[in-house]
Amino acid sequence: MEQLNRQSSYFSANEKITALYCRLSRDDELQGESNSIRNQKDILEKYALDMGFENLEFFVDDGYSGTNFDRPSWNKLNALIEDGKVENIIVKDMSRLGRDYLKVGFYTEVLFPDNDIRFIAINNGVDSNNQVENDLTPFINIFNEFYAKDTSKKIKAVFKAKGQSGKPLTTNPPYGYLKDKEDKNKWIVDEVAAETVKLIFNLCIKGFGPSQIACELKSRKIPTPAEHFKSIGLNFPVDTPEEECNWNPATIATILDREEYLGKVINFRTKRKSYKTKKSVDNPKSEWAIFDNVHEPIIDEETFDIVKRIRKTRRVRNSLGEMPALSGMLYCADCGAKLYQVRGKGWSRDKEYFVCASYRKQKGKCTSHQIKNIQVEEILLREIRKVTAFAKDHEEEFVDLVLKKKTSELNQVLRSQKKELEDSKDRIEKLDSIVQNLYEDNLEGKISDQRFEKMAKAYDEEENLLQKRIAELEETITKSQKEELNVESFLKLVRKYTDIKELDPEMIRIFVDKIYVEQSEKVPGTNLKKQTIWIYWNFIGKIDI
Numbered sequence: 221m222e223q224l225n226r227q228s229s230y231f232s233a234n235e236k237i238t239a240l241y242c243r244l245s246r247d248d249e250l251q252g253e254s255n256s257i258r259n260q261k262d263i264l265e266k267y268a269l270d271m272g273f274e275n276l277e278f279f280v281d282d283g284y285s286g287t288n289f290d291r292p293s294w295n296k297l298n299a300l301i302e303d304g305k306v307e308n309i310i311v312k313d314m315s316r317l318g319r320d321y322l323k324v325g326f327y328t329e330v331l332f333p334d335n336d337i338r339f340i341a342i343n344n345g346v347d348s349n350n351q352v353e354n355d356l357t358p359f360i361n362i363f364n365e366f367y368a369k370d371t372s373k374k375i376k377a378v379f380k381a382k383g384q385s386g387k388p389l390t391t392n393p394p395y396g397y398l399k400d401k402e403d404k405n406k407w408i409v410d411e412v413a414a415e416t417v418k419l420i421f422n423l424c425i426k427g428f429g430p431s432q433i434a435c436e437l438k439s440r441k442i443p444t445p446a447e448h449f450k451s452i453g454l455n456f457p458v459d460t461p462e463e464e465c466n467w468n469p470a471t472i473a474t475i476l477d478r479e480e481y482l483g484k485v486i487n488f489r490t491k492r493k494s495y496k497t498k499k500s501v502d503n504p505k506s507e508w509a510i511f512d513n514v515h516e517p518i519i520d521e522e523t524f525d526i527v528k529r530i531r532k533t534r535r536v537r538n539s540l541g542e543m544p545a546l547s548g549m550l551y552c553a554d555c556g557a558k559l560y561q562v563r564g565k566g567w568s569r570d571k572e573y574f575v576c577a578s579y580r581k582q583k584g585k586c587t588s589h590q591i592k593n594i595q596v597e598e599i600l601l602r603e604i605r606k607v608t609a610f611a612k613d614h615e616e617e618f619v620d621l622v623l624k625k626k627t628s629e630l631n632q633v634l635r636s637q638k639k640e641l642e643d644s645k646d647r648i649e650k651l652d653s654i655v656q657n658l659y660e661d662n663l664e665g666k667i668s669d670q671r672f673e674k675m676a677k678a679y680d681e682e683e684n685l686l687q688k689r690i691a692e693l694e695e696t697i698t699k700s701q702k703e704e705l706n707v708e709s710f711l712k713l714v715r716k717y718t719d720i721k722e723l724d725p726e727m728i729r730i731f732v733d734k735i736y737v738e739q740s741e742k743v744p745g746t747n748l749k750k751q752t753i754w755i756y757w758n759f760i761g762k763i764d765i
Contacts, residue, residue, distance in 0.1 A: 236307035238273040239297055240264040243281045243316045257282055260312045267342050273308060286319030301335055313343040386511040389487045394480050395445040396518050398454075407515040410452075414518045416442055420475055421519055424527050427545070427725030430476070434467035441465050476527055479510075483517035486510050522709045526758060530729045544572060544593055545725040546735075552576040553736040553754065555586040561593075570594050574737070587739045591751060596735065601723050603755055604731055607763070611714045619707050622760050634697060641693045644686045651683050710759040733758050 242260040257280055268276050281291040300306050309332065311317050318324045332339045332348065339348045387405040396417040400406040416437070423433045443451060444467055479486060487509040490502055550559035559574035572593045578586040611618040655676055662672040713730060720727060733756045740751035756762050 235275055236305055237275045237277045237300070238268060238308040238310065239279055239300070239306055240268060240276055241279045241294070241297065241309060241311050241316065243284060243286065243291070243294075243311075243318075245283065245285045260316065263312050263342060264310055267340075268310060273310070275307075286315055286317075289318060289320070289323055301331065301337065304335065306335070306337055308338045308340065310340045310342065312341070314341045314346060317341070384487075384509055386485055386509075386514060388485045388514075394478050395448070395475065396481060397515065409516050409518060413445070413448055416448075417475060417481060417518050420472060421523055421527055424476055424530060425523070425726045425729060427729075430469035430472040433472045434469045437467045437472075438465045442467075444468075445471065476531060479524070481517060481519040482521060482524055483513050483515055484510055485514040522712055522759075525709070526730055529733060529758065544569075545723065545728055546574070546593055546596055549728065549732060550574050550591075550596065550735050550737055552578065552586060552589050553738040553752075554589070557586070559589060559591075559737060589737050589739050591737050591740075591753070595751075596737075596753065597723050599753060600728065600732070600735070600755065601720070604720055604723075604727070607757065608714045608717070608720065608731075611711060612718070615711065619711075622707050622710075622763055625763060637693055637697050641690060641697070644690050644693070648683055648686050648690075651679050651686075655679050706759040710757065713758070731758060732756070733761075 240261070242257050242264065244257050244260070261278065261280075264278075265276070279293040279297045281293045284291040284294075297306070297309075314324065317327065328339055328348070331337075337348075340346065388407065393399060393407045396410055396413045397407040398410045400408045419442075420433055420437075423436060428436060441464075443465055447464070449455070475481075488503055488507055544561060544563070547561050548558065551557065552559060555576065555578045557576055557578040560577045560580050561572070562575055563572040570592070574589075574591050574593065574596075576586050576589040579588045658667070658672055658675055658679075661667050662669065667675075717727070717730065735756070736754040738752045738754075740749045742749050754762055
């Protein structure tokens with residue numbers, strides 16, 4: 221038999237082709253050689269030549285799911301159909317065309333007939349020129365889709381079991397790690413990339429934002445993740461930038477948010493809405509599976525927590541340059557709003573001040589709470605030195621002081637929350653009784669149906685709100701009871717920074733969570749004013765030495 225040239229052929233504008241279509245997915249590969257592209261080609265070629273079809277051309281999609289119709293060769297064939305250049309389409313069986321009942325039905329019942337195309341599925345005995353045989357086609361399509369759905373369920377079950385066992389589900393580990401050659405489910409530290417990850421976190425603590433970090437890495441000629449992977453012979457699906465060492469700020473932001481650098485494996489971050497689509501959607505954090513101490517950490521807990529706080533209060537650059545070190549750190553002690561940084565072009569540092577954002581937006585809504593930057597900085601430097609010195613010289617006493625104070629505050633909050641929880645539950649019981657009485661009054665004709673429906677609806681809405689609040693309170697109380705004060709993390713900072721001589725954005729954010737500023741008050745009998753600020757330290761909260 222004369223062998224058919226299996227490459228795409230040329231044909232004249234007046235000639236129509238017989239398209240021999242082959243498709244193979246990864247799932248099909250598991251069934252062995254019967255569905256291989258080679259086998260499909262042999263079957264299609266022999267059938268077409270035996271039946272006398274001419275002007276044959278192969279269209280091959282290797283590695284594409286039957287539920288996905290966005291395939292290169294299929295798209296090329298569709299374009300030829302639109303141009304009226306296809307006379308026949310032959311496939312090994314209906315599942316090669318696809319495993320989506322509705323889409324396959326559209327092609328076989330609408331598109332092909334409208335374009336006078338003869339469709340043949342050899343193994344299923346389907347031929348559009350034989351109407352009797354075609355009556356079975358819809359049922360074949362349904363079974364093919366059922367197969368795809370069933371296969372998807374089985375794969376999901378395996379995937380879920382693996383994810384719940386603590387093995388990472390990601391195809392590639394995050395930048396900074398590599399797969400262990402001896403165990404693909406284990407990550408090992410990529411020393412070169414890990415140093416870059418540490419640098420990114422340190423630059424963030426120093427006050428650099430993602431864009432500034434990207435510029436700094438570029439200036440130091442540090443390769444991007446894609447360039448790094450390529451240099452060590454790995455082909456990760458990451459685009460290589462046109463310009464060398466041109467880091468994307470979004471990549472920096474992603475690195476700063478990844479808890480995997482703490483030694484964790486986090487599975488089920490995303491999911492697919494349907495087996496018919498590859499598009500992923502984010503899962504709520506409550507559905508994540510988080511496993512601690514799975515691999516060697518690159519970033520310690522203290523550094524990660526500090527960066528997390530910094531990114532919540534980012535310092536934004538404007539026309540006057542980057543905002544001062546305290547920007548985003550100060551809050552109004554009365555209304556809780558952030559204090560707004562006020563400065564002007566050509567101003568010296570001693571003129572810059574903060575003012576309550578609520579007061580600035582609407583006069584009378586709150587008082588100004590105005591305070592100068594240098595005043596806060598002077599107090600802050602003094603307090604940091606005082607607290608760290610006491611913690612260093614009297615460690616046991618410091619720990620005891622912090623724990624007693626925080627335990628007292630926590631107990632006070634818990635008492636308040638538990639009281640509200642009990643009141644909410646009592647109110648729901650009372651509402652049930654009220655609604656029952658309303659129902660009886662309605663049956664006896666004491667109140668009209670319209671009045672009953674209106675009152676019952678109002679009570680139902682109140683009960684729904686109470687149920688939500690109860691759920692919130694129960695969750696909050698559970699978290700509060702489990703909350704452990706991380707005094708040791710604060711002490712690690714104290715031991716690390718022993719001689720603090722001046723303030724900078726890095727030092728402020730390492731030690732301070734937030735600062736509350738009270739309204740200034742006149743000192744009786746003098747022309748002086750006094751103003752109080754409350755410093756909340758990272759890991760230990762507010763503490764008085």
